[in-house]
Every structure is written in structure tokens, then in C-alpha cells.
Amino acid sequence: MRYKLAVFDLDGTLLDTLKDLWASVNVILKAHNHPERSLEEIRQFVGNGSVKLIERAVPAGTSKEEEKIIHDEYKEYYDKHCNDLTKAYDGILDVLKVLKNNGVKLAILSNKPNFTVEKLNDIYFEGLFEIARGSLPEVAVKPAPDSLLRILDELKIAKEDTVYIGDSDVDVNTAKNAGVDEIAVTWGFRDKDFLEANGATSFANKCEELLDLI
Known part of the structure; x- marks a missing residue:
């Protein structure tokens, strides 16, 4: 990896x-x-x-x-x-398990309220992520880099060894502002044309494609 x-x-x-x-x-x-x-x-x-x-x-x-x-x-x-109609994307759990089994540390960073992120993490991903972090009152939300850089600091991982994966222009800009590589996924809330127009340069069209990029 x-x-x-x-x-x-x-x-x-x-x-x-x-x-x-x-x-x-x-x-x-x-x-x-x-x-x-x-x-x-x-x-x-x-x-x-x-x-x-x-x-x-x-x-x-x-x-x-x-x-x-x-x-x-x-x-x-x-x-x-928050979990009435929500579901994990097909294949994402298998991808996360492969990454973890290959020694890649995993974290979640969302602009959702922190308690909701923790709740959904417990429901879907228990044990897979080192950190599951939502918005906190004392930290600027994405695309400000503060919350992402805090995760790097907590896990003691360098910027050049980190990749940020998301589905929106907010995520692309978060990665750029933090100085880390980014992967834009096209199965989420924004399409590839929009992401490309907003500066995304690396794309995953299916969950399993992440394994070749990470």
C-alpha cells in the first residue's frame, strides 16, 4: 500500500x-x-x-x-x-477490511455533528477506524484543514503518507488545504464532472478501485 x-x-x-x-x-x-x-x-x-x-x-x-x-x-x-434509511455503500466494508489488514490506519472525518459520527461508526464500522471524528465546536469545519491536521498529529502520520477520500468539492479542498493527497469518489453526492471542475485529479468510480489507489 x-x-x-x-x-x-x-x-x-x-x-x-x-x-x-x-x-x-x-x-x-x-x-x-x-x-x-x-x-x-x-x-x-x-x-x-x-x-x-x-x-x-x-x-x-x-x-x-x-x-x-x-x-x-x-x-x-x-x-x-440517522439510521432509518441509511446504508453502507456496496463493497466499502470489504475494502476497509483489506486496507486495515494491510496495515493502513483508517479514520473518518466529517462535518456532521461529532456524536452522530460516533453513533454511525459504532453501528457500521466498529473496530475498523482509529478515529471517527465529526465537527467539534473548537475546530473549524472542512474545508479548513484544522480537523484533518489534528488527526494526522494524533496518529503521528506525516502528510506525505496520508490520503483523504471524499465525494465533494469540500473534501477536495480539505485535502489541498491540508497538503495531503486526495481521492474523489464518484458514487456519492457529486458527479465526476463537478468534482473535476473543482480541482479533483484522482478518482474512484467503484469502491474496490480504492485498493489500487491507496
């Missing part, structure tokens, strides 16, 4: 979480008498964390006070329903 550490985004990379995100947003929007959003709209809204997701989902002109209330209610609801 080329790398000592592979850090994965969660939504759209390891897990197909879109339907649960969509359903949860719409439950809260409906409760506040706001129009519901389509699945495709939510696909475009995700990637920058739950605060940005709600900011994009609420109607224009919504007050910041109401936006915060909706966000807090969304987080509480989604945490209880």
Missing part, C-alpha cells in the same frame, strides 16, 4: 445517508410551516455541516433566531433517525 493513513469522509463516501438527511430536514421544515425540499435539493445542500444545511434549506428571509431553533430541532431529530 502506498499510504500509511487513509482518512474518509462519511456522507456520500462510506454511507449513503441522503434519504435520512432529506427526511429529517423536511420533518422540521414542515413543523415550522415552511415548504419541504426535494431530495435533489438536499443533495446539493449537504457537505458543509448541519448549520449550513439548515441555512440553505429554510426559505429566504428566515430570521437567524428561527434558523437556530430549526437547526437545534433538526439535530435532535436526525440523531434519533
Whole structure:
């Protein structure tokens, strides 16, 4: 294997979480008498964390006070329903096991709330990842490099021995900002043309292709 550490985004990379995100947003929007959003709209809204997701989902002109209330209610609801419709992408578990068995350290880095990342990690990936990390109040979210660099520091792995794998422009820019290699996956929430237009240079179209790239 080329790398000592592979850090994965969660939504759209390891897990197909879109339907649960969509359903949860719409439950809260409906409760506040706001129009519901389509699945495709939510696909475009995700990637920058739950605060940005709600900011994009609420109607224009919504007050910041109401936006915060909706966000807090969304987080509480989604945490209880984050695994209703979610599933791991076909083949990803086998790929992770091969990487781990070949001595590659594995980590998750997501802009989701940290407690939700830990919960989903326990459900799907128990024992596979050295670190499963979501957003923390004291650390800037992706694409700022802070959270990724913190993982490298904790695991004592150099930048040149690390690759970051994700499905969005946020992930591509996170890797670039941190000075590590990136692999963009095309089975997630953004297509290859979009990723290429946003600077991605290395692509995996199927989970098993990661084994040749890592």
C-alpha cells in the first residue's frame, strides 16, 4: 500500500445517508410551516455541516433566531433517525477490511455533528477506524484543514503518507488545504464532472478501485 493513513469522509463516501438527511430536514421544515425540499435539493445542500444545511434549506428571509431553533430541532431529530434509511455503500466494508489488514490506519472525518459520527461508526464500522471524528465546536469545519491536521498529529502520520477520500468539492479542498493527497469518489453526492471542475485529479468510480489507489 502506498499510504500509511487513509482518512474518509462519511456522507456520500462510506454511507449513503441522503434519504435520512432529506427526511429529517423536511420533518422540521414542515413543523415550522415552511415548504419541504426535494431530495435533489438536499443533495446539493449537504457537505458543509448541519448549520449550513439548515441555512440553505429554510426559505429566504428566515430570521437567524428561527434558523437556530430549526437547526437545534433538526439535530435532535436526525440523531434519533440517522439510521432509518441509511446504508453502507456496496463493497466499502470489504475494502476497509483489506486496507486495515494491510496495515493502513483508517479514520473518518466529517462535518456532521461529532456524536452522530460516533453513533454511525459504532453501528457500521466498529473496530475498523482509529478515529471517527465529526465537527467539534473548537475546530473549524472542512474545508479548513484544522480537523484533518489534528488527526494526522494524533496518529503521528506525516502528510506525505496520508490520503483523504471524499465525494465533494469540500473534501477536495480539505485535502489541498491540508497538503495531503486526495481521492474523489464518484458514487456519492457529486458527479465526476463537478468534482473535476473543482480541482479533483484522482478518482474512484467503484469502491474496490480504492485498493489500487491507496
